[in-house]
Amino acid sequence: MPFIPHTQDDIREMLATIGVPSIETLFDEIPAELRTGELRGIPDAMSEMEITRLMGDRAAQDAGALNFIGAGAYEHHIPAAVWQIATRGEFYSAYTPYQAEASQGTLQLIYEYQTMMTGLTGMDVSNASLYDGASALAEAVLMAVRVHRKSKSRRILVPTSVHPAYRATTHAIVDGQEIELVEVPFDPASGRVSLDTLKPYEGEDYTALVIQQPNFFGTLEEVDELTRWARANNVLVIAVVNPLTLALLTPPGEWGDDGVDIVCGDGQPLGAPLSSGGPYYGLMCCRQEHARQMPGRIVGRTVDADGKRGFVLTLQAREQHIRRSKATSNICTNQGLVVTASTIHMALLGPEGLERVAAASHANTQALVERVAALGVQPLFSGEHFHEVVFKLDRPAAGVLAKMAEQGVLGGYDLGQDYPDMADCLLVCATETKTGADLDAYVAALRTALA
Amino acid sequence: MLIFEHSREGRRAAAQAPLEKVGAKGLPERFRRRQRAPLPEVSEMQVVRHYTRLSQKNFSIDTQFYPLGSCTMKYNPRACNSLAMLPGFIDRHPLAPETHSQGFLACMFELQEMLKDVTGMKGVSLTPMAGAQGEFAGVAMIRAYHESRGDSSRTEILVPDAAHGTNPATAVMCGYTVKEIPTDRQGDVDMDALKAAVGPQTAGIMLTNPSTLGVFERRIKEIAKVIHDAGGLLYYDGANLNAILGKVRPGDMGFDVIHMNLHKTFSTPHGGGGPGAGAVGVSERLMPFRPIPVVAKEGERYRWLKKADLSQSIGQLSAFAGNAGVLLRAYIYMRMLGRDGMHRVADFSTLNANYLMARLREKGFDLAFPERRATHEFIVTLKRQAKEQGVTAMDFAKRLLDFGFHAPTTYFPLLVPECLLIEPTETEAKEALDGFVDAMAAIQAEAESDPEKVRGAPYTQPNRRFDEVRAARELDLRYVPGVAG
Numbered sequence: 001m002p003f004i005p006h007t008q009d010d011i012r013e014m015l016a017t018i019g020v021p022s023i024e025t026l027f028d029e030i031p032a033e034l035r036t037g038e039l040r041g042i043p044d045a046m047s048e049m050e051i052t053r054l055m056g057d058r059a060a061q062d063a064g065a066l067n068f069i070g071a072g073a074y075e076h077h078i079p080a081a082v083w084q085i086a087t088r089g090e091f092y093s094a095y096t097p098y099q100a101e102a103s104q105g106t107l108q109l110i111y112e113y114q115t116m117m118t119g120l121t122g123m124d125v126s127n128a129s130l131y132d133g134a135s136a137l138a139e140a141v142l143m144a145v146r147v148h149r150k151s152k153s154r155r156i157l158v159p160t161s162v163h164p165a166y167r168a169t170t171h172a173i174v175d176g177q178e179i180e181l182v183e184v185p186f187d188p189a190s191g192r193v194s195l196d197t198l199k200p201y202e203g204e205d206y207t208a209l210v211i212q213q214p215n216f217f218g219t220l221e222e223v224d225e226l227t228r229w230a231r232a233n234n235v236l237v238i239a240v241v242n243p244l245t246l247a248l249l250t251p252p253g254e255w256g257d258d259g260v261d262i263v264c265g266d267g268q269p270l271g272a273p274l275s276s277g278g279p280y281y282g283l284m285c286c287r288q289e290h291a292r293q294m295p296g297r298i299v300g301r302t303v304d305a306d307g308k309r310g311f312v313l314t315l316q317a318r319e320q321h322i323r324r325s326k327a328t329s330n331i332c333t334n335q336g337l338v339v340t341a342s343t344i345h346m347a348l349l350g351p352e353g354l355e356r357v358a359a360a361s362h363a364n365t366q367a368l369v370e371r372v373a374a375l376g377v378q379p380l381f382s383g384e385h386f387h388e389v390v391f392k393l394d395r396p397a398a399g400v401l402a403k404m405a406e407q408g409v410l411g412g413y414d415l416g417q418d419y420p421d422m423a424d425c426l427l428v429c430a431t432e433t434k435t436g437a438d439l440d441a442y443v444a445a446l447r448t449a450l451a
Numbered sequence: 452m453l454i455f456e457h458s459r460e461g462r463r464a465a466a467q468a469p470l471e472k473v474g475a476k477g478l479p480e481r482f483r484r485r486q487r488a489p490l491p492e493v494s495e496m497q498v499v500r501h502y503t504r505l506s507q508k509n510f511s512i513d514t515q516f517y518p519l520g521s522c523t524m525k526y527n528p529r530a531c532n533s534l535a536m537l538p539g540f541i542d543r544h545p546l547a548p549e550t551h552s553q554g555f556l557a558c559m560f561e562l563q564e565m566l567k568d569v570t571g572m573k574g575v576s577l578t579p580m581a582g583a584q585g586e587f588a589g590v591a592m593i594r595a596y597h598e599s600r601g602d603s604s605r606t607e608i609l610v611p612d613a614a615h616g617t618n619p620a621t622a623v624m625c626g627y628t629v630k631e632i633p634t635d636r637q638g639d640v641d642m643d644a645l646k647a648a649v650g651p652q653t654a655g656i657m658l659t660n661p662s663t664l665g666v667f668e669r670r671i672k673e674i675a676k677v678i679h680d681a682g683g684l685l686y687y688d689g690a691n692l693n694a695i696l697g698k699v700r701p702g703d704m705g706f707d708v709i710h711m712n713l714h715k716t717f718s719t720p721h722g723g724g725g726p727g728a729g730a731v732g733v734s735e736r737l738m739p740f741r742p743i744p745v746v747a748k749e750g751e752r753y754r755w756l757k758k759a760d761l762s763q764s765i766g767q768l769s770a771f772a773g774n775a776g777v778l779l780r781a782y783i784y785m786r787m788l789g790r791d792g793m794h795r796v797a798d799f800s801t802l803n804a805n806y807l808m809a810r811l812r813e814k815g816f817d818l819a820f821p822e823r824r825a826t827h828e829f830i831v832t833l834k835r836q837a838k839e840q841g842v843t844a845m846d847f848a849k850r851l852l853d854f855g856f857h858a859p860t861t862y863f864p865l866l867v868p869e870c871l872l873i874e875p876t877e878t879e880a881k882e883a884l885d886g887f888v889d890a891m892a893a894i895q896a897e898a899e900s901d902p903e904k905v906r907g908a909p910y911t912q913p914n915r916r917f918d919e920v921r922a923a924r925e926l927d928l929r930y931v932p933g934v935a936g
Contacts, residue, residue, distance in 0.1 A: 001792070001795055001799075002528075002787055002788060002792055003525070003526050003528060003718075003788075003877075003878050004795055004799050004877050004878065005878070005879070005880040005881075006799060006802075006880070006881070010880070010881045011802070013881070014802055014803075014806040014881060015802075017806055017809050017810060017813075018802075018805045018806055018809045019809070020805075023798045023799075023801070023802050026801045026802065026805050026824055026825075027698055027797075027801065027824075028824070029666070029667045029669055029823065029824050030667055030669075030695075030698060030699050031669065031671075031672065033672075034671070034672070034699045034703055034704060035698065035699060036571070036697060036698055036699055036700050036703065038790070039568050039569060039697055039790050039793055039794075040568065041564055041565060041567065041568025041569075042565055042568055042569065042785070042789060042790040042793055043786065043789060043790065044789045044790060044791075045786075045787060045788060045789025045790070045791065045792050046786050046787055046789065047787075048528075048530045048787065051530065051534065051783055051786050051787055052530065052534060054786070055534040055535075055537060055540075055558075055783065056534075056537065057554070058539070058554035058555070058557060058558055059534075059537035059538065059539025059540050059554055060539050060554070061539065061553050061554030062539045062540070062543045062547070062551055062552055062553065062554040062555050063538055063539035063542065063543075064539075065547070065551050067542070067544050067547070069544045069546050069547065071546055072770050072771075073544060073545050073546070073770075073771065075542070075544070077467070079464070079466075079467045079495075081495065081498065081499050083536070085499065085502045085503060085506065087532055088503070088506045089511050089512070089513025089514060090506035090507060090509040090511045090513065090514060091506050091509065091511070091722065091723055092511070092513070092527065092532070092720045092722060093511040093512035093513045093524075093527050093720050093721065094509045094510060094511040094512075094721060094722070094723045095517065095519055095522055095524060095721045095723070095724070095857075096721070096723065096724040096725075097509075097723060097724065098519075098860075099510070099848065099849075099852065099857065099858050100914070100917050101849065101852060101909050101912040101913070101914050101915070101916065101917070102509070102510040102852050102857060102858075102909075102912055103508075103509055103510065103723070104505075104508040104509070104912075104913045104914060105505040105506050105507065105508035105509035105723075106505075106509055106723035106724070108453070108505055108508070109502070109505055109723075111453075111928075111929070111930070112453060112454050112455070112930070114928055114929050115453075115455065115929040115930040116490055116491075118929050119488050119489040119490060119929075120488050120490070124929075125926075125928050125929070126928070126929070128724065129725075131580040131581060131584065131726075131769060131774075132580065132769045132770055132771075133770055134767075134769050134770035135580070135584070135768060135769055163770065165767065165769075165770040165771070166770060168766055168767050169766070169767050169768060169769060169770065171766060172591070172742070172765055172766030172767060172768055173587070173624075173768065176591060176594060176624065176625040176626035177624065177626055178626070220482050223482075224481065246484070246488065247484070247488055248475055248478065248483060248484055249482055249483065249484055250481075250482060250483065250484055250485070251484060251488075254485075266770065273536075273541035273542065273776075274541065274542055274543060274544045274545065275540065275541045275543070275775055275776045276540065276543045276544075276545050276552075276555055276771070276772065276775035276776070277545030277769070277770065277771025277772045277773070277775050278545075278580065278726070278769065278771060278772070278773055278774040278775050278776060278777070279580070279725075279726035279774040279775075279776050279777055280770075281726075288926075291926060291928070297724065298928060299928070300922040300923070300926060300927055300928050301922070301927040301928075302917050302918050302919065302921050302922035302925075302927070303917070303918055303921065304914040304915040304916060304917050304918070305907070305915040305916050305917075305918075306914075306915050308914055308915070310913070310914035310917055312917045312919055312922050314919070314922040314923050314926070314928075315923055315926075316923075317923070319616075320583070320615075320616040320617050320619075320620035321615075321616040321617075321863070322616070323616070323620070324616045324619040324620060324629075325619035325620060325622065325623045325629045326623075327616070327620040329583075329620070329624070330583040330586065330587060330617045330620035330621040330624055331581070331583050331584075332581070332582070332583055332616075332617060333581040333582060333583065333714070333721075333724060333725040333726075333727040334581070334724055334725045334726075335580075335722075335724075335725045335726045336721075336722045336723040336724030336725045336726070337720065337722025337723060337724075337725065337726060338722075338725075338726060340722070340723060343502075344498060344502050346490055347454050347490070347491050347493060347498045347501075347502075348464045348467050348495060348498050349464070349467055349468060349490075350463045350464065350490050350491060350492050350493065351487045351488045351489070351490045351492065352463050352468070352487075352492070353463060353464065353467055353468035354468075354488065354490065355487075356468040356469045356472055356473075357468055357469065358475070359472070359473050359474060359475045360469045360473055362475050362476070362478065363473045363474075363475070363476060366476055366477060384477060384478065384479060384482070386475075386478065386482075401548070402548070402550075405548050405550055405551065410544065410547055410548070410551065413546055432469055
């Protein structure tokens with residue numbers, strides 16, 4: 001019996017202790033008419049050897065393509081130590097650290113994570129993670145509504161240069177609470193939000209403005225002037241960031257004159273493999289004064305009965321298991337193991353390593369821009385981009401991508417899927433993992449596809 | 452020591468970043484960070500040693516019996532991890548074309564099919580990333596269903612008072628008000644109170660069965676009829692299916708929507724607090740509202756169903772398709788168990804729980820529901836010990852750590868005073884259960900002879916009991932160099 005240790009003697013003794021003749025008797029409180037028949041949809045059991053063969057075949061089916069897709073999930077080198085340590089049984093098979101004395105490993109690690117994340121973002125407080133970047137934006141919107149008590153509108157300004165999947169997810173999560181997401185167009189020439197595009201919203205009550213840096217197109221937003229605009233209009237700022245790029249870019253805690261209010265984003269570029277979209281983790285940071293409105297778990301340092309320092313889950317009065325219907329969110333389980341990996345990843349890379357990875361990714365994307373110019377393909381937007389870029393083609397991107405995929409190159413993301421008037425545009429990313437030969441392969445595949 | 456206290460300027464794990472340093476060409480000064488990010492500067496071995504040592508300060512399933520009620524801390528087979536981390540799976544970009552995704556999609560489709568079968572539901576969506584998000588999806592679908600019928604008068608969700616805290620929190624996130632239904636003395640929903648509470652304002656009920664009290668809700672068919680007759684829908688909190696797998700199916704009980712915590716019943720790791728996976732199953736009438744994406748099979752090809760295919764969907768709940776790597780682990784586990792293995796999970800988790808309950812009763816512990824069978828879990832109440840010896844459930848929990856056992860869930864459900872919710876799972880051997888009983892009996896003896904000793908526990912962990920009030924009042928949520936901890 002896989003994973004069940006009972007011998008026939010055990011079963012006999014246990015039933016005798018309970019005082020029942022059979023295991024079946026233990027189910028006698030379930031009404032007979034509800035009892036299930038055979039589970040015909042479940043196949044027969046497989047041994048570890050057999051499932052290894054099956055999964056090996058399935059994985060091999062999907063392997064081997066050269067990937068230039070980013071669009072919110074980025075391929076980076078992950079040190080071998082990261083997942084070897086994260087999958088040690090003591091991290092992998094522990095529960096949420098409710099018994100603090102028996103969970104100091106996980107708790108101290110989260111405290112270190114919170115320190116690293118506040119350092120990268122320039123904010124005061126970080127939580128222990130949310131599910132992913134998209135759902136973290138939804139939670140940030142809900143938090144902004146709680147925090148900004150003077151704003152009564154429950155309207156959030158969301159530029160269309162914010163990741164479309166993040167916007168869709170936020171809709172799905174906040175619509176039930178009568179919060180309105182107001183779409184702000186981006187400037188079609190530069191590919192970013194400008195003060196002109198924000199002008200129509202001046203002088204009215206909006207709760208928050210969302211700014212993604214770099215935005216979905218890889219274009220850099222003028223974060224300082226946007227943050228100042230929001231301050232001047234009594235609007236909170238929610239920053240959506242790629243935390244890896246913060247090794248080089250201005251941290252949101254310093255945008256404008258005194259920084260933003262809430263930062264969220266996806267931690268995936270810091271140690272999580274692409275893995276078909278998850279598990280990743282949502283990061284969230286805020287100002288000190290808003291800590292008590294933050295969703296999710298938070299670890300604090302304190303002392304024990306002997307005065308020795310240690311770590312506990314704190315501010316639990318915000319959470320669902322205490323506050324029930326008045327909690328800041330229903331979240332409980334978050335993405336602990338991915339945060340474990342990510343913390344180890346950040347420690348291994350350090351400030352210099354992350355800078356090098358971010359700079360090399362940017363340089364590779366720049367090099368790709370230069371190489372595809374030979375094919376007459378140019379970036380669509382005039383705004384500066386960082387480590388991801390939009391190429392304008394002379395025909396629909398979908399067909400070009402399919403032809404590139406036939407040559408083993410995943411050439412980017414077809415923007416026409418989300419922006420109907422951008423069907424001839426490709427969103428492309430070349431991270432530090434790409435070599436000169438990989439870039440050549442991209443150009444060759446694109447040339448063939450366009451021929 | 453914190454990792455930051457190992458840090459020295461200029462030290463690094465040089466093999467882990469590009470060897471050649473390049474500048475960020477074309478990046479204007481105004482976008483650049485002025486001061487380097489304050490991350491630790493440490494060597495690779497320092498990192499490995501630091502985090503290996505930290506891991507050793509954790510209790511875990513791999514090292515201890517962990518009978519945490521409602522959390523299903525069963526063995527997490529190692530193959531589930533190693534196979535989910537095969538390069539073809541972890542290197543697959545979420546937006547890779549379907550031509551390069553057939554292996555992964557096949558696994559997801561088959562997982563959907565298997566979950567349909569064990570729950571008796573009509574359709575499954577795998578995307579919710581944890582139980583609470585699965586709950587959200589479930590209630591959002593109930594809301595979408597009523598709205599699609601132009602029925603806007605339903606503003607209330609019924610929740611038994613024994614429910615997980617996530618239930619009422621979720622109902623509020625979906626824009627509903629919550630009405631609590633009391634529990635009767637046998638641990639079942641109070642039917643009179645339920646009948647009095649339902650009406651045209653009832654959108655639905657959120658119910659856990661077996662309930663968090665560790666007992667099977669015997670009048671479930673009657674409850675379903677009362678709610679359905681009033682036009683409401685039934686949501687099944689399937690946080691834990693361990694005790695009913697292959698025995699009874701929520702679909703057959705009359706539920707319209709269920710979420711399943713795959714990190715419980717289907718043995719994906721808890722990871723120190725996630726990632727989980729909270730797949731949802733739906734009845735026929737909720738099929739159009741499933742969260743996207745869902746995997747479909749057309750001939751021999753698999754493809755994603757998205758907004759264009761499911762126009763009434765409640766939408767997407769994550770940037771891509773949920774916690775794919777967790778779903779793969781659940782898939783592998785289910786294939787290794789196979790059809791017969793499903794039944795055995797329920798058989799042996801129920802056997803272990805009832806055996807442990809019988810043994811603790813023998814030792815003089817009071818059960819919350821002595822007349823009932825245990826399901827996969829049961830409740831001991833230490834009300835008497837708290838009154839007579841001044842030793843609480845928390846004191847027992849902390850002292851258990853010294854005996855090498857993780858504590859059961861304490862003070863949940865809130866209805867039972869001084870409670871321990873105990874869930875041994877099917878993967879523990881009889882010897883482990885007996886060892887736990889011996890430890891509980893020893894602590895009971897201590898409580899009678901030297902209660903102060905129990906109140907002061909633990910003694911063998913990296914720390915003694917913490918000052919949690921100070922943690923919440925004097926917030927210290929990150930390390931600041933030069934500030935003593």
